[in-house]
Amino acid sequence: MTTPALLPLSGRRLPPLNLGASAFPHHRATLRLSEKFILLLILSAFITLCFGAFFFLPDSSKHKRFDLGLEDVLIPHVDTSKGGKNLGGFLIHGQGHDEHRHREEEERLRNKIRADHEKALEEAKEKLKKSRDEIQAEIQTEKNKVVQELKKKDSKPLPPVPLPNLIGINSGEPADPDIREKRNKIKEMMKHAWDNYRQYGWGHNELKPIARKGHSTNIFGNSQMGATIVDALDTLYIMGLHDEFREGQEWIDKNLDFSVNSEVSVFEVNIRFIGGLLAAYYLSGQEVFKIKAVQLAGKLLPAFNTPTGIPWAMVNLKSGVGRNWGWASAGSSILAEFGTLHMEFVHLTYLTGDPVYYNKVMHIRKLLQKMDRPNGLYPNYLNPRTGRWGQHHTSVGGLGDSFYEYLLKAWLMSDKTDTEARKMYDDAIEAIEKHLIRKSNGGLTFIGEWKNGHLERKMGHLTCFAGGMFALGADGSRDDKAGHYLQLGAEIAHTCHESYDRTTLKLGPEAFKFDGGVEAVAVRQNEKYYILRPEVIETYWYMWRFTHDPKYRQWGWEATQAIDKYCRVSGGFSGVKDVYSSSPTYDDVQQSFFLAETLKYLYLLFSNDDLLPLDNWVFNTEAHPLPVLHLANTTLSGNPAYR
Ligand code: DMJ
Numbered sequence: 001m002t003t004p005a006l007l008p009l010s011g012r013r014l015p016p017l018n019l020g021a022s023a024f025p026h027h028r029a030t031l032r033l034s035e036k037f038i039l040l041l042i043l044s045a046f047i048t049l050c051f052g053a054f055f056f057l058p059d060s061s062k063h064k065r066f067d068l069g070l071e072d073v074l075i076p077h078v079d080t081s082k083g084g085k086n087l088g089g090f091l092i093h094g095q096g097h098d099e100h101r102h103r104e105e106e107e108r109l110r111n112k113i114r115a116d117h118e119k120a121l122e123e124a125k126e127k128l129k130k131s132r133d134e135i136q137a138e139i140q141t142e143k144n145k146v147v148q149e150l151k152k153k154d155s156k157p158l159p160p161v162p163l164p165n166l167i168g169i170n171s172g173e174p175a176d177p178d179i180r181e182k183r184n185k186i187k188e189m190m191k192h193a194w195d196n197y198r199q200y201g202w203g204h205n206e207l208k209p210i211a212r213k214g215h216s217t218n219i220f221g222n223s224q225m226g227a228t229i230v231d232a233l234d235t236l237y238i239m240g241l242h243d244e245f246r247e248g249q250e251w252i253d254k255n256l257d258f259s260v261n262s263e264v265s266v267f268e269v270n271i272r273f274i275g276g277l278l279a280a281y282y283l284s285g286q287e288v289f290k291i292k293a294v295q296l297a298g299k300l301l302p303a304f305n306t307p308t309g310i311p312w313a314m315v316n317l318k319s320g321v322g323r324n325w326g327w328a329s330a331g332s333s334i335l336a337e338f339g340t341l342h343m344e345f346v347h348l349t350y351l352t353g354d355p356v357y358y359n360k361v362m363h364i365r366k367l368l369q370k371m372d373r374p375n376g377l378y379p380n381y382l383n384p385r386t387g388r389w390g391q392h393h394t395s396v397g398g399l400g401d402s403f404y405e406y407l408l409k410a411w412l413m414s415d416k417t418d419t420e421a422r423k424m425y426d427d428a429i430e431a432i433e434k435h436l437i438r439k440s441n442g443g444l445t446f447i448g449e450w451k452n453g454h455l456e457r458k459m460g461h462l463t464c465f466a467g468g469m470f471a472l473g474a475d476g477s478r479d480d481k482a483g484h485y486l487q488l489g490a491e492i493a494h495t496c497h498e499s500y501d502r503t504t505l506k507l508g509p510e511a512f513k514f515d516g517g518v519e520a521v522a523v524r525q526n527e528k529y530y531i532l533r534p535e536v537i538e539t540y541w542y543m544w545r546f547t548h549d550p551k552y553r554q555w556g557w558e559a560t561q562a563i564d565k566y567c568r569v570s571g572g573f574s575g576v577k578d579v580y581s582s583s584p585t586y587d588d589v590q591q592s593f594f595l596a597e598t599l600k601y602l603y604l605l606f607s608n609d610d611l612l613p614l615d616n617w618v619f620n621t622e623a624h625p626l627p628v629l630h631l632a633n634t635t636l637s638g639n640p641a642y643r
Contacts, residue, residue: 172611
């Protein structure tokens with residue numbers, strides 16, 4: 001191989017080396033020979049040096065590329081077809097035209113880098129001239145821009161779907177002046193609850209009406225998500241409190257943000273937020289509620305990433321990491337939590353055309369159908385890793401309740417086409433009647449709880465919703481037992497009314513017993529509280545709608561008066577710690593469900609039946625009305641948006 005370094009040496013004639021031949025004339029020929037040899041040695045050493053230098057010294061052109069970060073730009077210019085040789089990726093010969101282009105390119109980039117540096121320097125100098133506040137304002141503007149961009153990305157336009165039949169959203173005015181007055185009183189209570197939350201707790205999840213500040217619990221995570229606003233919207237709407245509704249809408253539009261690092265309860269966020277937003281959307285037609293509901297639902301989906309598809313109880317809205325409550329049996333998920341998603345998720349699929357929501361809840365249903373049920377009952381705990389039941393506790397109250405409610409309501413909401421859900425409901429309540437429902441010595445029908453192999457003769461306030469459920473499910477029941485289930489609903493309503501009537505405050509305790517001479521009374525101190533819960537009033541309302549027996553309005557009015565007398569404080573409404581004490585103490589929490597459910601059911605109880613008729617609306621477990629989807633059957637094939 002000829003190297004450019006060798007070329008100049010090969011043509012040169014070296015001058016003879018004069019070592020003083022005149023001093024050694026007889027050695028003249030010998031000296032000439034050794035002289036040649038030495039010269040040859042020097043020459044070959046020199047050649048070796050040059051040769052080594054060429055191969056082992058670093059390639060400066062490569063360094064240049066690296067320094068400028070141009071490696072990727074320059075390598076494609078090594079083009080062997082134009083006379084250059086590509087040896088291991090480096091151009092070493094015949095650069096000519098290409099080398100010229102490289103130099104130009106390097107020069108251009110160097111100039112650009114220089115110009116960018118200068119520009120950045122200028123900008124920095126300008127920034128330093130500005131005040132701290134100005135700089136902060138600029139940073140904020142930049143941040144807002146980024147947030148807006150992200151929002152735009154998040155709020156992809158949703159497919160237009162025909163709105164289902166929205167009947168009876170502005171009706172219900174009673175003709176009877178006495179009933180009208182009562183209804184107005186309930187509306188005034190709603191205004192009192194809202195105005196105080198507006199003043200002292202705005203944007204917080206709930207209100208502390210005595211301390212007059214915001215309140216929250218771990219179900220909402222650690223961020224201010226305005227739970228009371230979202231939960232209250234549809235109640236405000238049906239009461240005609242439109243200014244308040246608009247205030248709520250504005251807050252939601254500007255502030256409700258789900259990209260927060262916050263671990264929330266999947267169930268609570270679903271029933272209160274997604275349910276509340278969907279109902280507000282259907283009632284008002286305002287797109288913002290639909291968009292927010294869909295954004296939030298997307299944040300809940302990672303909770304379903306478990307080995308079985310049974311969702312975790314909690315999920316971090318930002319990271320998507322899920323886990324279960326520490327107190328739940330054997331790391332289990334809770335029946336009433338993963339079993340109370342169906343109504344909202346079917347509507348999400350309907351509104352988005354995305355089957356993902358529907359598939360998630362149907363997967364849960366299929367899994368439950370395959371499992372063995374002890375005595376035909378569904379235990380409260382199910383492990384999402386193994387797909388096995390945890391403790392065999394069964395309840396129609398806390399931990400179980402709304403699972404049964406949603407089986408029935410899935411059927412109703414599908415315009416009675418989801419017969420699979422109806423069958424599951426019928427099977428379940430048959431087992432419940434057989435194993436959990438009893439009559440006390442005093443003749444009160446109660447629903448106990450199955451624990452550790454025996455029936456605990458205790459009923460929770462939460463369980464009182466079941467009276468309404470039995471009445472709602474009477475029509476369409478197996479073997480035409482409509483009369484029987486309506487009667488069962490009436491008996492539960494009566495028992496729950498007794499639990500109120502046997503207290504000093506005429507408000508119901510959290511749990512009451514039917515044991516050893518005790519009937520419908522709380523025994524333990526920590527079961528004597530009333531936290532503004534709705535279930536008893538909910539049952540009065542359903543019973544009123546199906547029977548029009550005036551006693552339900554009378555009982556509802558008793559409860560209204562008791563709440564106004566004992567729970568009302570100047571800063572809102574508070575729960576009380578002991579319903580048997582004549583001087584009760586407050587728990588200082590105005591629960592969001594008081595506005596979503598308790599006041600709504602009371603208002604409906606004193607309205608005509610044409611307000612949210614039950615043939616067209618189904619109430620989720622947080623009393624948010626969702627329209628019957630006449631277009632949808634169980635596979636949603638009738639849904640024009642379903643792809
Ligand atoms: C509400 O959040 C819902 O009704 C839920 O299903 C259980 N109970 C609370 C209010 O008591």
